[in-house]
Amino acid sequence: MGLRKEAEGWLRTMGTDQWSDPETGDRAIAKWHSSIDEGRAWVVVDEAGEVLATVSRGPVDRDFWTDSDRPETALYMYKLIVSRAAAGRNLGARVVDWISRLAALEGRTWVRIDTWRTNTGLHAYYERLGFEHVRTEEPGHRRSGWLAQRRAGVTTFPNELLEVVGHGPDSRTHGPCVGQEALRGRGKST
DSSP, rough: HHHHHHHHHHHHHHTTTTTHHHHHHHHHHHHHHHHHEEEEEEEEEEOOOOOEEEEEEEOOOOOOOGGGGGGGGGGEEEEEEEEEGGGSHHHHHHHHHHHHHHHHHHSSSSSEEEETOOOOOHHHHHTTOOOOOEEEOTTTTTSSSEEEEEETTTOOTTTTEEEEEEEETOTTTTTTTTEEEEEEEESSSO
C-alpha cells in the first residue's frame, strides 16, 4: 500500500488525474486487497528485503474485454507500481518480462492491460515495451479503458530476468503481505 500512496503523490506532480478520484481509488484498493489475499500479487525486493515494485494478475475485466477478444488466451496484468527509489533502472520493464514469461509458461498468447484513459505518458511507456493499443473503451463508471496487449513470452531484457524467491505466509520475503511472492533480479541488481 505504501507503493500505491507514493505513486498517487508522484502522479499528481506529473499532471495526470490518475488515481485522484477517492471513490475510484477506494474500489481499486479493495480489488487490490483481494488480489493480495488470493495470492495474485507479487512484490519485487532488493537484497536487503526493501520492496521496490509490485504487480498483480487478475481475471478478465468484462467492462473492457469481450468474448470476441478470446479472453482465455491472455494473462491480465494489473497494478504495476515501481517505487520512486527504483525509478530509472528498467525495473518495470523487467517485471513485465517476468509476467510475459509466466503467461507463456501457462500457454497464453497475450499479456493484456487496461490503463487510465487520459495518462498518455503511461500509454507511451507500455508501447515502448512492445504493447500494442487494441482499443479504448469508455464505460461511464470507469476511468481506465485504454486496452493494450503484448505477445506472451516476449522479453525486453532477457539477460536481467526476475525470479521467485519465496512464497506463502512462511516466507521471510513476505513481511505482512500474506499471499504474495517476492521476486529478485538475476544478472543485474534490482
